[in-house]
Amino acid sequence: MFEKTYTAGENNGYGLGYNAAKDEKAAAAWANTPQGKMAYRLAQKGSLDSLIQCDRPGWTKKNGFCYPFQAPDGKIYGWTTP
Structure with a gap:
């Protein structure tokens, strides 16, 4: 019983972490596009x-x-x- 609960919690945590990392990866990819670089320069100024x-x-x-x-x-x- 404890093992099932642990595994379910671990899988849920893994899924949440994966989704957060996926969003960060997409944001980083956009930041390296010409539009992302221009937005960064606007922010710097x-x-x-x-x-x-x-x-x-x-x-x-x-x-x-x-x-x-x-x-x-x-x-x-x-x-x-x-």
């Missing part, structure tokens, strides 16, 4: 969060889209690109 959040001066979110507008100082702003 501090621009990825702003791109996602649309939170820089002169930019606003409307209906799920990020639009430029003239900021109160009369300028239109952007973010650093790789």
Whole structure:
């Protein structure tokens, strides 16, 4: 009885670990693509969060889209690109 319970627990743990490793492997594979490398460079420059959040001066979110507008100082702003 104890052996069956142990084996079931071990198999369940193995399955969970395998799924986590599979996800990490897929993420690492994507990170090595041209898009993944560009996203990493955006993150290094501090621009990825702003791109996602649309939170820089002169930019606003409307209906799920990020639009430029003239900021109160009369300028239109952007973010650093790789």
